[in-house]
Amino acid sequence: MIARKKLIVTGANGFVAGSVLAQAGAEWLVHAVSRGEPLARHEQLHWHTCDPQVPAQLDQLFREVKPDAVIHTAALADIDFCQKHPELAREVNVELTRALASRCAAAGCKFVLCSTDTIFDGEHAPYAEDAQPGPVNFYAETKVAAEQIAVGLGAQAVVARLSLVVGLPVMGAGNSFLAKMIASWKAGQTIGATPREIRTPVDVITVGQALLELAAGKQHGIFHLAGKDRLNRLEISHQIATRFGFPKDLVISQGVVPSPGRAARPRDVSLLNAKTCAQLQTPARTLAEGLSLILKMSETPLP
Numbered sequence: 001m002i003a004r005k006k007l008i009v010t011g012a013n014g015f016v017a018g019s020v021l022a023q024a025g026a027e028w029l030v031h032a033v034s035r036g037e038p039l040a041r042h043e044q045l046h047w048h049t050c051d052p053q054v055p056a057q058l059d060q061l062f063r064e065v066k067p068d069a070v071i072h073t074a075a076l077a078d079i080d081f082c083q084k085h086p087e088l089a090r091e092v093n094v095e096l097t098r099a100l101a102s103r104c105a106a107a108g109c110k111f112v113l114c115s116t117d118t119i120f121d122g123e124h125a126p127y128a129e130d131a132q133p134g135p136v137n138f139y140a141e142t143k144v145a146a147e148q149i150a151v152g153l154g155a156q157a158v159v160a161r162l163s164l165v166v167g168l169p170v171m172g173a174g175n176s177f178l179a180k181m182i183a184s185w186k187a188g189q190t191i192g193a194t195p196r197e198i199r200t201p202v203d204v205i206t207v208g209q210a211l212l213e214l215a216a217g218k219q220h221g222i223f224h225l226a227g228k229d230r231l232n233r234l235e236i237s238h239q240i241a242t243r244f245g246f247p248k249d250l251v252i253s254q255g256v257v258p259s260p261g262r263a264a265r266p267r268d269v270s271l272l273n274a275k276t277c278a279q280l281q282t283p284a285r286t287l288a289e290g291l292s293l294i295l296k297m298s299e300t301p302l303p
């Protein structure tokens with residue numbers, strides 16, 4: 001029997017992590033790391049409730065698991081919260097990345113960091129994998145710092161920059177704007193969406209598949225996990241409403257309303273992904289294809 005490779009997934013209760021946990025194949029023994037109670041446990045999935053920011057707990061985790069790979073999804077990903085709480089954002093997004101990266105270096109294991117399209121300034125799109133970051137808010141600054149730590153590990157590390165991720169939580173909860181949209185529509189409420197912000201949305205199922213492929217493979221450096229379509233938020237919301245059977249007029253076009261404490265957003269962070277497509281088997285998908293996967297996954301019971 002071939003020994004399974006051991007995978008640590010941080011931020012296990014989050015949106016992206018749920019897709020990774022649900023899709024990890026039989027080649028992996030998965031160790032989910034979360035501050036919360038287990039969402040699931042089975043022969044292939046071990047759950048570690050701990051605080052990864054406590055060095056002794058992280059050391060114990062690495063001693064116990066001896067991972068072959070780490071997919072680091074844990075982060076403070078709320079842009080406005082990060083702007084208001086810069087110290088906390090730095091502790092979680094930068095220092096936790098540093099702590100994990102140094103343990104991966106010592107253990108000789110693969111490190112896959114989830115980063116973001118919003119590290120770019122939004123004025124020079126589309127951005128290839130080797131384009132220069134230009135953060136316009138504090139969240140993006142912390143992600144650029146985290147990327148530099150990961151890149152510093154050389155051939156052991158991957159930075160996976162995620163575009164706007166569309167999907168329903170597969171396990172757990174987390175940061176799904178689609179779930180919030182659908183809840184509003186079900187309550188008969190409209191949602192606002194701005195045509196000013198342009199993205200290359202990617203579905204959460206494809207993101208999970210690509211992260212697992214990057215964790216298993218020999219790829220290193222920067223990758224763009226982006227969809228094939230370049231769309232503004234109004235177009236994205238219209239497509240989602242139609243696909244989920246809601247009237248398009250439940251989406252209202254609105255400008256960006258500056259409000260106290262609201263951090264700046266980059267305008268157009270469309271990602272190019274030629275390098276990523278050349279090195280990954282997981283395909284880039286259109287939003288329509290991604291929505292089909294999301295609907296199919298929502299109808300399939302988890303193992």
Ligand SMILES: NC(=O)c1ccc[n+]([C@@H]2O[C@H](COP(=O)([O-])OP(=O)(O)OC[C@H]3O[C@@H](n4cnc5c(N)ncnc54)[C@H](OP(=O)(O)O)[C@@H]3O)[C@@H](O)[C@H]2O)c1
Pocket residue numbers: 010011012013014015016017033034035036052053072073074075076077092114115116117161162163164165166173174175176
């Ligand atoms: N969703 C998107 O559209 C998107 C786009 C670009 C990039 N990303 C990046 O992708 C990654 C995953 O995003 P997501 O949407 O899945 O976010 P999420 O749903 O908010 O999940 C992030 C997880 O991080 C963990 N976490 C939060 N605060 C923490 C703290 N103080 N200490 C330790 N862990 C903490 C939590 O996991 P536990 O509760 O289990 O501890 C949380 O569930 C992030 O790195 C994010 O920056 C996301």
